[in-house]
Amino acid sequence: MIDFINVSKTYPNGTHALYGITLSIDKGEFVFIVGASGAGKSTFLKLIMHEEIPTSGKIVINDTDVTKLKRSKVPYMRRHMGIVFQDFRLIDKMNVFDNVAFAMRAVGKPSAVIKKRVPYVLELVGLKDKMKNRPSELSGGEQQRVSLARALVNNPEIIIADEPTGNVDPEMSHEIIELLNEINATGTTVIVVTHEHDLVREFDRRVVVLDHGKIKSDTKDLFVKDDY
Numbered sequence: 001m002i003d004f005i006n007v008s009k010t011y012p013n014g015t016h017a018l019y020g021i022t023l024s025i026d027k028g029e030f031v032f033i034v035g036a037s038g039a040g041k042s043t044f045l046k047l048i049m050h051e052e053i054p055t056s057g058k059i060v061i062n063d064t065d066v067t068k069l070k071r072s073k074v075p076y077m078r079r080h081m082g083i084v085f086q087d088f089r090l091i092d093k094m095n096v097f098d099n100v101a102f103a104m105r106a107v108g109k110p111s112a113v114i115k116k117r118v119p120y121v122l123e124l125v126g127l128k129d130k131m132k133n134r135p136s137e138l139s140g141g142e143q144q145r146v147s148l149a150r151a152l153v154n155n156p157e158i159i160i161a162d163e164p165t166g167n168v169d170p171e172m173s174h175e176i177i178e179l180l181n182e183i184n185a186t187g188t189t190v191i192v193v194t195h196e197h198d199l200v201r202e203f204d205r206r207v208v209v210l211d212h213g214k215i216k217s218d219t220k221d222l223f224v225k226d227d228y
């Protein structure tokens with residue numbers, strides 16, 4: 001579903017963020033991307049989201065070489081992705097319902113569909129009773145669950161979460177990853193960037209370690225080697 005083939009990224013100021021990354025994420029996989037600050041994790045996600053383009057190499061998403069994607073096709077590609085940010089990025093002028101509904105309105109879903117779907121998704125993340133609240137009236141963990149609901153609401157094929165537990169307490173962090181696990185169990189591909197090693201250890205999933213822009217280890221390779 002997502003293939004990086006010898007991908008390197010050098011920013012215009014000369015900073016080398018990624019070197020020769022080759023990795024493949026299958027449909028339905030759950031992958032943690034870990035590594036120290038500056039290792040290239042955000043750059044990796046930005047390349048998937050087409051917020052940045054590689055300096056060299058090829059990125060194929062769902063059989064499309066996105067390095068050759070026309071600008072006009074980018075929004076269409078992003079519709080298949082739900083994105084969860086560390087800082088939630090909710091709109092405080094809107095209540096919880098509308099923050100989630102906004103993502104559906106943006107892609108032109110009819111009002112009747114929105115009215116059914118939004119409460120359903122908020123129920124999934126345990127926030128149905130907070131539908132009328134403003135984001136500022138919620139805890140960090142609750143705000144992150146709203147942002148998870150917003151990422152999910154259009155049934156994306158891929159959920160991309162950038163440090164989703166960076167602004168929530170440890171207990172809620174566990175719950176956020178647990179929710180991502182449940183979403184993954186329904187067939188959605190989930191990619192989570194985190195530097196929280198405890199969380200990664202708790203959940204026995206594929207872990208890709210980035211170090212100074214290179215893949216230091218990938219548990220998937222270990223499994224493959226063990227099979228031989």
Ligand code: ADP
Nearest residue numbers: 011013015017036037038039040041042043044
């Ligand atoms: P991480 O998410 O693991 O902290 P990043 O992908 O943000 O790592 O950064 C990798 C390297 O690229 C770092 O050296 C960082 O300073 C640099 N970098 C990130 N974004 C930019 C940018 N827009 N311009 C120049 N350098 C950048």
Ligand code: ADP
Nearest residue numbers: 095096097098101111114115116118119131132
């Ligand atoms: P409009 O067609 O003007 O968007 P709606 O009847 O769809 O009006 O919604 C009016 C307000 O009621 C919205 O701003 C939203 O916050 C809220 N709302 C709509 N449906 C629900 C719902 N199922 N649960 C909670 N709040 C809702």
